[in-house]
Each structure stands twice: as structure tokens, then as C-alpha cells.
Amino acid sequence: MKHLTSLQICAFLDDVLVGSPDDQTARHLATCAMCRSRYEAWCHVDDSLRELLGQTPDEHAMEQRTSWVEIAVSAERKGLPAPEFGELRIRLPVAVSPAVPPARVLPVATPARSAAPPAVPPAPAANPALKRPPMHVGPELYPELPQMMAAPAARTAPAPTRMLETVPVGDPSATRAQPAPTNPQGYARMKPKRPRNGLAGAMSRPGAWLALLLVVALGAAARLGIERFGMPEIKFDRRPQHERDKSVRKAVVEADGEEQATPTKRGDRSLSASSSRTSTAAEDPDASILFDLPALEPEDGEPDPALTPPSRLAPAPDRDAGSSSSTKSSICGEVRTAKGTAIEGARVYLTSPARMVRTDRLGKFCLACPPGTRTVRVESAGRPPVTRTLKLGRERLETRFTLDPAN
Amino acid sequence: MHPHSLRPWTEPGRDHDLVLAAQRGDLVALFTLLRVHRETLWRLCLALTLDQARAERLFHETLVRAAKSLRGVPSDAPVLHWLARLATHLAVAWSRHEGPRTPGEPTGAWPVADGEAPLFSHDPRLLATLERLPEQDRLLLVLAVVERLSYGEVARVTKRDAGEIVRRLTELRECLAGEVVA
Numbered sequence: 001m002k003h004l005t006s007l008q009i010c011a012f013l014d015d016v017l018v019g020s021p022d023d024q025t026a027r028h029l030a031t032c033a034m035c036r037s038r039y040e041a042w043c044h045v046d047d048s049l050r051e052l053l054g055q056t057p058d059e060h061a062m063e064q065r066t067s068w069v070e071i072a073v074s075a076e077r078k079g080l081p082a083p084e085f086g087e088l089r090i091r092l093p094v095a096v097s098p099a100v101p102p103a104r105v106l107p108v109a110t111p112a113r114s115a116a117p118p119a120v121p122p123a124p125a126a127n128p129a130l131k132r133p134p135m136h137v138g139p140e141l142y143p144e145l146p147q148m149m150a151a152p153a154a155r156t157a158p159a160p161t162r163m164l165e166t167v168p169v170g171d172p173s174a175t176r177a178q179p180a181p182t183n184p185q186g187y188a189r190m191k192p193k194r195p196r197n198g199l200a201g202a203m204s205r206p207g208a209w210l211a212l213l214l215v216v217a218l219g220a221a222a223r224l225g226i227e228r229f230g231m232p233e234i235k236f237d238r239r240p241q242h243e244r245d246k247s248v249r250k251a252v253v254e255a256d257g258e259e260q261a262t263p264t265k266r267g268d269r270s271l272s273a274s275s276s277r278t279s280t281a282a283e284d285p286d287a288s289i290l291f292d293l294p295a296l297e298p299e300d301g302e303p304d305p306a307l308t309p310p311s312r313l314a315p316a317p318d319r320d321a322g323s324s325s326s327t328k329s330s331i332c333g334e335v336r337t338a339k340g341t342a343i344e345g346a347r348v349y350l351t352s353p354a355r356m357v358r359t360d361r362l363g364k365f366c367l368a369c370p371p372g373t374r375t376v377r378v379e380s381a382g383r384p385p386v387t388r389t390l391k392l393g394r395e396r397l398e399t400r401f402t403l404d405p406a407n
Numbered sequence: 408m409h410p411h412s413l414r415p416w417t418e419p420g421r422d423h424d425l426v427l428a429a430q431r432g433d434l435v436a437l438f439t440l441l442r443v444h445r446e447t448l449w450r451l452c453l454a455l456t457l458d459q460a461r462a463e464r465l466f467h468e469t470l471v472r473a474a475k476s477l478r479g480v481p482s483d484a485p486v487l488h489w490l491a492r493l494a495t496h497l498a499v500a501w502s503r504h505e506g507p508r509t510p511g512e513p514t515g516a517w518p519v520a521d522g523e524a525p526l527f528s529h530d531p532r533l534l535a536t537l538e539r540l541p542e543q544d545r546l547l548l549v550l551a552v553v554e555r556l557s558y559g560e561v562a563r564v565t566k567r568d569a570g571e572i573v574r575r576l577t578e579l580r581e582c583l584a585g586e587v588v589a
Contacts, residue, residue, distance in 0.1 A: 010577040014551065016558065038584075045583045046552050048533050053454040054553045065463065066445055069470040070438050076475065077434065 004028055004035045013042055241345070248360045329392050332366035333399040335359045335378055343403060346380035378403065422486045430478050437477065441470050444487050447554070451491055454549035455498040455542050457534070465501070469494040488564045491546065498542045536583055544579055551576055 004012075004025060011017050012025045029036050057065075075081065239247075335346045342363025349356050350367050352374065359365045367376070371392050376399075379385040383403040390397060422443070428436035445466075452465040473490055480489055537545060543565070550561045551572075558576075562569040 006577045006581055007573065010573065010580060013580075014558070014576075041584045042580050045533070045580060049548060049552045049583070052534070052537075053549050054450060055453070057449065062445060062449065065466060066438075066442055066470075069441060069467055069474070070434075072467070072471050073437070073474040074434065076471075 003032060004038075009035070009039050009042060013039070013046065244358075245361065328368050329371045329394045330366055330368040330396050331374065331376060331390060331392060331399065332364070332396060333401060334362065334364040335380065335401045335403060336363055337383075338402055338404050343380050343383075346378055346401075346403070348401075349377040349379070351375040351377070376401075423482055426477070426480060426482045426486060430480075430482065437474055440477075440486060441473065444490055445470070447487060448490050448494065450553060451494050451546065451549060452498075454545050454553070455494060457538055457545075461501070465494060465498055468497055472497070485563075491550070491564050492566070495542055495546050502542060532585070533583060540579070540582075544575065547572065547576060548579055548583075 008017075008021075008025055012022065012029075017025060029039055331350070335343045335348070337343060342359075342361070344359055344361050344363060346359045346363070346365075347356055348359065348365045348367065350369055353369060355367055355369070357365050357367055369392065371394050373389060373391050375387060375389050377385055377387045378401045380403050383405055386401050386403055388399065388401070390399065422440055425436045425440040425443075429440055448469060449462070449466055452462040452469065453459075456462045456465050469490060473493060480486065537548075540548075546565060547561065550556045550564055551558070556564070558569045558572050561567075561572050565572070
């Protein structure tokens, strides 16, 4: 009689054979005692393997272990140091996982561990290769840990007894009945914080926070000073030159239109024409309007502009007698070269209060400022600046600056 | 059919949506994916390490590594096959790094019931033989015997030839039955 080969027994055991080969093998096993004993021995090995390797821990322990993985993954995604968890003794349920078929009793010697008293099972010895230096770190270094640890426990039904406990590896004194006292919540052994680089590392230093606090305090103080002492903000016209030219031309055209609507002649806009100074429509466009300068509020007790005596130099008439701008003192004038050519775009600075305007196409400017002694400085590219101190009353003061070309 | 050989191993495209969402950064999908396969992975880790503490470390490290490198997994590939290969690679690396287990070293970390005698009276000779086997052979045994996968499925998981799988499985059974020396 020809016996079955090992491959045939293996295939029959794994239900790979179908049809005639399967029937032939079954008939042979029914008649051949030697092959049947081999087959039964192999079946016994398979059952032992399923019994040994097919077990699953209870759901609570598996949930706890999975939650640790979730904590580690979440910490890694957030850039936090990865927590390192201690060894955990996962206790199996009393019954083996139902997925494993009922085991046959192996006719082999019982292991020595089964002879131990069932009430107090021996603590399993730890592998020396798994030993790590104990480092107990509480939640103070990892504040999210308690919440994240509590989250999976909240999803599951409350267990009547605690199934998990942390036992220091290699510590023979630690048993299940005596969990580590410094680690009552079941988590420990986290790596120390690693130094951070980049912005996070810079902001983790106290000096960076102090510098940031200082900058914020200085900004607040500057803002408070502006509000308290009325220091106006300097507004610069940041538009391109051609756009500013358009604005100037538009204002001039509008002024010309108003002038034509009145019987006043165009030449009245000249500073030398004293007759035009009495006309309300003959004034040049105000530079403070053209360049979006802030207007000053009239001071208390300010006299009626109608009663104000005319300026000694050139008391220009107001463009709109009814407007509030007629009650303000201002410094107006023009900037020209030595040859009398108007300088466009020259910067006219007023030191106190700090203001700046640029001259228009005709070289004229106008600065509204409170009465008093004011210092005006005129600068133009390629020419030395000119500084002049003016005593300004409650009137419109007109002056002329002449800038010589640089040597 | 054995319950272990059901959907997680054999159903194609089972985890497609979860893998896509996890690759886009969805942590909920990632954790759901890991929870789906955790029991099977735990059995693999237990078979690969034959030690309770090592199995827990391997289980944890495999899932963390899987979460980190899930972007490289094709969305239509079975995740469990990939997890099994990943766990095997880690177990092999650890075994090379920490050295083989000595024959007399007790496997005290093997799971026992709380306050009860060991759940199974396993054969110490069988356990000793298993410990001498390499991790790839243990994976072969757990896939074919415990998980009851077909030879083709085992070949796909381990990326080995099916004929080689049959031959090696026969040798392993002869060895475990005591017919030949491992």
C-alpha cells in the first residue's frame, strides 16, 4: 500500500483537495492506520497552534492599548513629544476568544506553571531585554494625557473591576495587587521634552516674550501720547506723481471754473495783485485739501474771522467765508527758484506740530497750524534746504521761499 | 469556514474609503481603520513574538508606524496584508537587535487569566519548537492554521510563491509534530 505524502496530508488538512483526490485521501485515511496517526498528529498540532496563538485579550484591554496608540499618533501629528508608555499587563478573559474553536486536550505534560495555586498566580518574569530605566512622569508634562486617556474609557461600558495596571518592568516587588504608587493613573515613562527649533523654539524662551511685551508697551504708550497730547499723525500722499498731478490739475480747473463764474479776473490769483485778495474765489487751491491734511478744530474763544485784522504781509481772503477753514490760521506761500520758476513737489515741513506738504504745480503750498512761532523748512531735490521761523497770529500768513541750486 | 478567514483578509476594497480619508489626514478614519484590524494584528504580534510584553510592544509600534507611513499604501491594497508585513519586519528587526530568545528563558509574560490557572495546557515542546522558528515561518503558520487563509491568500500576504508556501507549511507541520527536527 502506498502511503500518503506529507503534501497530500497537508492539503487534505487545509481542505484544498476537492473532488476525487479528496475522496481518495479520505478513503485511504480510513484504512491506513499509519497515515491516520500522522494525520491525527498534525490535526493535534493545528489545534494546539490555534489554542496557543488564536487568543484575543479582552475588549477593555484592547481598547486601552488602542487608545495609547491614538495618543501617540495624535501627539506626533501635533508635534508634541511622543509619550512612551510603560509595560502593561493585559489580563485575558476567563474564556478564550469565541473565534477560536474548542481545543482538544493535548496528551502532553502539563506545564509547571499550572501547578501554582490558582488564587495567586505567579507574576510573570520580564524579559531582561525589555528593561528600561524607570522614569515616572506625571501629567504635568503632558497635560492632554488624562483627557485623552479618559476618552476611550468613556466610550466603553464601565468595567466592574480595573483590568489594567502598570507594573515596572523587572521589578519583582511589584505585583498586580501592588501597582506602582507613583503611577496611579496607568501612564508614565514619557521621554523628556526635546528642544524645539524655529519660531516655536524662539518663542519658548523668556527673552522673546519680554521683547514682545516691550514692543507692545511702547506701541500702546505712543498711541496714548497721540491721543492725550493731540499729536496729529502725518499723512503722506503715497499716490504716484502723475495721480497727484491729476488731482492738482483737477483742483485748479475747479478753482478756475469758480473764478470764471465770478467777475474776478484770473490774474487776481497772483500774490502781487492786491485787489484780488478781496475776492473769495481768487484763492489758489488749498494744499491741505489737495494733500489730504487733517484740519484743525477751531479753538475756544477764537475771534470772528470777520473781525480779524488783515495780515501784515499778505492777508489772503478766504475762499469760503462761511466755512470753518476761514477761522484757522495758516501758513501759505510758494517755493520758487532764484530765477522765479515754480518748484513743484518741494517738501514743506512744519516742525511743531509736525506736518509736511508738497508744493503743487505752481509751487504753492498751504499749511494750517495754530498761532505762534513756527519753524518752516523747505526741501527740494538738488537744492539746499531753507529753514525759516515765522510768527503766526490768527491769520493766514503768506511767504515765499527761494531755493538756489546746489553748487 | 473559520471565522478568522472572513472579511478582513479576503474582501477586496474593504478599507478603500477609510484609507483614502486617513491619507488625507483624517484622524478619525485612521483610528477607525486601526481599530478594525487590531484583534487580527494582536494575534499576529503574539505569534511573531511568543511573548506577552513583546507582543504588546510590537502591537503598539506597528500601529504607530502604520499611522505614520499610511500615505505610502495604495488605497486599493488590503491594509491587513500591509500591517502583517510591517509587523513581521519589525519583529525580525527586534529579534536581530535584541538577540534570539534563549531556550531556557521562561515565557512568563504569556497571557494568563486573572486568578486562574493557564487557560490552555500548551505543549512546552511545541512552544520551544515555535521559538526556534524564524518570524516568517511563524507568520506562515498563523496565517494558514490560525487565520485559515488559503494558500493563495497566504502567498499574497507574505509575497511569496504559493508552491513555496505549501512546501514550507508541510515542513513546518512535520517539524511541529516531532517527525523531523526543526
